[in-house]
Amino acid sequence: MNFEFSDEQKLLKDQASGFLKENCPLVSVRDIVDDDALSYDKTLWAKIGEMGWTSTTIPEEYGGLGCSYLELSVIAEELGRSLAPTPFSSSVYLATEAINVAGSDQQKNTWLPKLATGEIIGCVAVAEAKGQITPASLATESNGSTLSGTKIPVADGDVADFSIVFVRANIGDGASAYIVDLTQSNVERESIRTLDPSRSQAKITFTDANCELLGKEGEGWSLLQKINNTAAVLFAWEQVGGSEHCLEMAKAYALDRIAFGRPIASYQAIKHKLANVYVKNTIAKSNCYYGAWALSTNDKELPVAAASARISAIQAYYFASKENIQVHGGMGFTWEFDCQFFYRRSKQLAVNIGSELVWQDKLISAIELDRAS
Amino acid sequence: MDFNDTPKEAEFRIEVRTWLEANAPTESELRDMEPMASSKLWQKRKYDAGWACLRWPKEYGGRGASAIEQVIYSQEEAKIQTPDNVFMIGQGMCAPTMMAWATEEQKREYVPAIASGEKVWCQLFSEPAAGSDLAALTTKAERDGDDWIINGQKIWTSGAHYSDYGVIVLRTDPTVPKHKGLSYFFFDMKSEGVETRPIKQISGASNFNEVYFTNLRVPDTQRLGKVGQGWEVALTTLMNERASIGSGGGGGVNFNRLFKLAQDVNINDKPAIKNDVVREKLANWYVQESGLKFTGHRTLTALSRGELPGPENSIGKLVGAPKSQDMASFGLDLLEQSGAIWDDEYSDFRGLYQTSYMSSPAIRVAGGTDEIMANIIAERVLGLPQEVRVDKGIPFNEIPTSSSVK
CATH class of the missing domain: 1.20.140.10 (Butyryl-CoA Dehydrogenase, subunit A, domain 3)
Incomplete structure (x- = not known):
């Protein structure tokens, strides 16, 4: 039994932690949140590119490090813990994955080396309206060489260089994926205000925008499910990192804050609350280990493992971030305190690639499929 | 990351599996046998072949095996149908306490018989007015020459009705603060002055008992730890309990x-x-x-x-x-x-x-109730302080009780 990261992977995690402590203190997250003109931390993003994190799972032939998802998992945990305000998840977990999985040789040669260095940013555009997105609900259409429609919200769509755009298809699984250069004149985009301003989102309108098919027509929805399974595990690691940070903050405050002549950390009401946070974090983390293992071995259990990691991490982060505010009392509700950033991020991560409700249903469907075979 | 055994572990697993396949009691062997008799038969067979209480030192009936070997053995035994294990409390809690606190002579006399299943042990800690607050127990032991005389009542004692020996925490000095006035003993459950009454549970089953003591005599030589050190000894037992439940x-x-x-x-x-x-x-x-x-x-x-x-x-x-x-x-x-x-x-x-x-x-x-388990996580894992206790430092006999405040 070896259900643990290797020493090298642990070292990478320590390096990532040290790097982010120095280059991404919470005050820099606050800077992004406070300034509407700033979508992300450009200096941090450039350094992350220099560190090679953006190239972690890209094959060496395309300029990447060719490492496994285990390496990417430990990086994700630390990015989540630090609330790094960068387009890392959109560009690395989603856009890079999509091209790596479905791209032609030429597409890989065009995009992967630049994604690897971080000099370009990719994103994924799926949502168009409120509620769960399905192929039937997509209004964006393509004639094969151009596409038209409006996508909102698109995480990091205002800062990305290109997007994987999912459009309606009348064949196959009902959707197709296209690569679209977002810098062309047929693309209009605006930053939108969001629940978590440390992560930018955009409204993008495509009017006969030039596009290039990614994968096959009518196989877009399957591609999206596949990259979402990968992203679910990596998002979950970010969520666990954030949840653990919340627990540390709540604990530190509870030990420091005196009420009725003693630290509030000595009251069972607070102790049990924090014990429950620890329990949920541990459940989520162990499921993340499972997800990372399934992802790194491309095991057939991945759909179950990814959903387990995602559901438990959504639950853990929501709980940890709201109870962190609660432990801080009124101060937790002030703009001055940092609790808000975790509460915001927990929900941003919880809805970005499909909500808890969607993933609970996916999990049971995956188990039904597994048991039927 | 992988789920596989190391080569050494895989080899050990095969050794375990081979032995279990050849030696697990068959249905015909167990037919018409009382549950206790079949448990004892299986335990003795494991003991004789060196497969009982794997982690214990060989001189006390174990195998001197590593923790992971114990886990592998348990995983393999769980895969086959074997008689119920009625020795869990003795092997999981009492024996580790004996090994930590008894004299060398006592260890050699009592512990191997726990491993072999020859003797069944139980643990007598909780009382009607001392559950989560275990150190509030009042069953008393009074010194009489080389013996102690015990009077009072224990409760929730699993398996007391079929046990040969018990470990017990008793109040030996009510005039000092509560954790300091306790002492720990082991004793023969079949002694005069021990009365066991089953408790009928809401499930209809009766897995545990009330145990009453009327002038039970226990020799001082069966005390574990010093007089007044009983709480410390009890913690050894409790740590092992949580691991085994x-x-x-x-x-x-x-x-x-x-x-x-x-x-x-x-x-x-x-x-x-x-x-x-x-x-x-x-x-x-x-x-x-x-x-x-x-x-x-x-x-x-x-x-x-x-x-x-x-x-x-x-x-x-x-x-x-x-x-x-x-x-x-x-x-x-x-x-x-x-x-x-x-x-x-x-x-x-x-x-x-x-x-x-x-x-x-x-x-x-x-x-340990859900609430106590949450306290343990909060205190031992997260390092949060203990709740303020109003009974701290007060002589035990001056602490209010449910009956004294009525």
Whole structure:
């Protein structure tokens, strides 16, 4: 039994932690949140590119490090813990994955080396309206060489260089994926205000925008499910990192804050609350280990493992971030305190690639499929 | 990361499996045998072949094996049908305490008989007015020459009715603060002055007892630790208890069974598994169950590497016990009106959900209530301070009790 990261992977995690402590203190997250003109931390993003994190799972032939998802998992945990305000998840977990999985040789040669260095940013555009997105609900259409429609919200769509755009298809699984250069004149985009301003989102309108098919027509929805399974595990690691940070903050405050002549950390009401946070974090983390293992071995259990990691991490982060505010009392509700950033991020991560409700249903469907075979 | 044994572990697993396949008691062998007799038969056979209490030193009846070898053995034995283990308390709690605190002579005399199953031991700690606040116990031991004379009552004593020996914590000095006035002993359960009365539980079963002491005489030589050191000795026992109770119990309701039930029964003429509320609940239990399973894998990894496991395994009982209860309750809901039936003839699954519904409350209390487990996580894992105690430093006989304040 070896259900643990290797020493090298642990070292990478320590390096990532040290790097982010120095280059991404919470005050820099606050800077992004406070300034509407700033979508992300450009200096941090450039350094992350220099560190090679953006190239972690890209094959060496395309300029990447060719490492496994285990390496990417430990990086994700630390990015989540630090609330790094960068387009890392959109560009690395989603856009890079999509091209790596479905791209032609030429597409890989065009995009992967630049994604690897971080000099370009990719994103994924799926949502168009409120509620769960399905192929039937997509209004964006393509004639094969151009596409038209409006996508909102698109995480990091205002800062990305290109997007994987999912459009309606009348064949196959009902959707197709296209690569679209977002810098062309047929693309209009605006930053939108969001629940978590440390992560930018955009409204993008495509009017006969030039596009290039990614994968096959009518196989877009399957591609999206596949990259979402990968992203679910990596998002979950970010969520666990954030949840653990919340627990540390709540604990530190509870030990420091005196009420009725003693630290509030000595009251069972607070102790049990924090014990429950620890329990949920541990459940989520162990499921993340499972997800990372399934992802790194491309095991057939991945759909179950990814959903387990995602559901438990959504639950853990929501709980940890709201109870962190609660432990801080009124101060937790002030703009001055940092609790808000975790509460915001927990929900941003919880809805970005499909909500808890969607993933609970996916999990049971995956188990039904597994048991039927 | 991988789930496989190391080559050395794989070799050990084969050795275990080979022995178990050749030696596990057959059905015909056990036919017409009382449960206790078959338990003892199996335990003795394991002991004779060196497969009992693997982690203990050889001189006390063990095998001197590593923690991961013990785990591998347990995993393999769990795969086959063997008689119930009635020695868990003796082997899991009493013997480790004896090994830590008894004299060399006593260890050699008593511990191997626990390993072999020849003697069954029980643990007598809780009292009617001392449960979570165990150190508030009042059963007293008074010195009389070379003996101690014991009077009072213990409760929740699992297996007292068939045990040969017991370990017990007693009040030897009520005039000092409560943790300081306790002493720890072991004694012969068949002695004069010991009366065991079974407690009928809400599940209908009687797994544990009240035990009354009337002028029971215990020799001073059977004291473990110094006079007044009983609390410290008791902690040795309790640490081992939590390790052995773990997340188990609840009568066997798990995700797989509930999932199958949801496929078998209908809601609005469609299989319940197609109902969104059912799916949501099942998904949440699945992730809890897999979270616990993989938490266990992380612990095993540490053991496999010869490292001390991290604190993460402390969540097992706190998550597992309420989960079992909630799943049993939901299983009854899925059965709809027939959920009310608890009858060998008419109940589905031989009353699995009914039995579990009625027995799972005990798991949330036994070996530390949910609330105490949460305190343990808060204090020992997170390092939060203890609740202020109003009885701290006060002589035990001056602390208010439920009866003194009435």
